[in-house]
Amino acid sequence: MGKVINIPPQSGTAFLLNKGELLKVSCPLGEQVADMTAHNALDKMEFLSNGKTLDFEETLRLTQGSKLYSNQSNPMLEIVEDTCGLHDFLLAPCCKQTMKHFYNIDGECPTCADNLQNALEKYNIERALIPTAFNIFMNVQIAEDMTISVQKPIAKPGDFVVFKACMDLIIGLTACSAGASNGYSFKNIEYSIDKVTAGV
Template sequence: MTEEPESVMIPARKGRAVRLTTGEAIEIINTHGKQVVDTWVFSAEDPMEFLSNEHMRATLGKLWPAEGDALITNRRRSIMVLEKDTSPGKHDTLIAACDDYRYGLLGCTEYHDNCTDNLYVAMRRIGIKLSECPSPLNLWMNIPVADDGTTSWGEPLSKPGDSVILRAQMDCIVAMSACPQDILPINGAACQPTEAHYRILPPAR
């Protein structure tokens, strides 16, 4: 009997990073249903190659990936495949990761947890120092785009337990931040960030 892979928590407002080998997968779980998880993927061989939303949009010809789509790097290679998505599939590739400057513009006068710093801390924990924060794939972040090109801050359409499975196409590092946004309804109308979870899945047989 095969053991169920261990579920690991991404604490509310914090980040985690994990290494995957080619063929392994990560299941990222929206535990409570309304939590956005900013997600980055870096080549394990060279972190200067990473999941790039602008390159991915050009390759896919759409704003966000769906089941079966490849996640594309800044060197125009597939780094992962979105193998399964149990949510309505609305994710975001337009909005940059929040940072302390962003929260200053939102009226904060003291330091606020943010996804950019969560990325840096998570990567340092596994021995990698980054100098820049690439734009993340914002899982479950709902950014409606109107016909005139304007955007708005929607609430996630996901439900508790929804998940995505990303399958590694090369040895890579996946970093995740449970978005700390508590001013706009990015994490639901309650503006209350929560924890999320992930599991590492073995190569498909």
């Protein structure tokens, strides 16, 4: 893998990931969620779709072997390695209204939605085109009555997921800012990119 880059707590970044390249996202301290978005680098109107992915993969438990699909029904990313096995693709990135709704925070505070928007601005991706993210390490439980609860991630220190890009992508990636998602402690996220040297 390439150089390890740090995403400080409650912040976000964006970068290009070329077709065939591998993206490793890790959770050095454990129990920390990373919201990930993807847009087709050649057509920003094509982006990650939880609806298409859940339809085609027929499971809420997306892990090694699963593909993440776009709103145009194309595979964008494939999970090729996953030491954690528990992620979420139901819930939208936390935003100011989330902070008000769940935490009664009225003022300024970091959110994944704002961090993604700020990071994706350099690629001219506007807020409305930021989809529901793939929430790496997020522990969302569905009860028997179908109620949804956000619980502390099961990710241990050093757990990681490796994604392979199925097309040229613009990736947005955060260290999530919502307390309940991270066991009420905000930690960093690390990532690295590696080119596949054979067989692509």
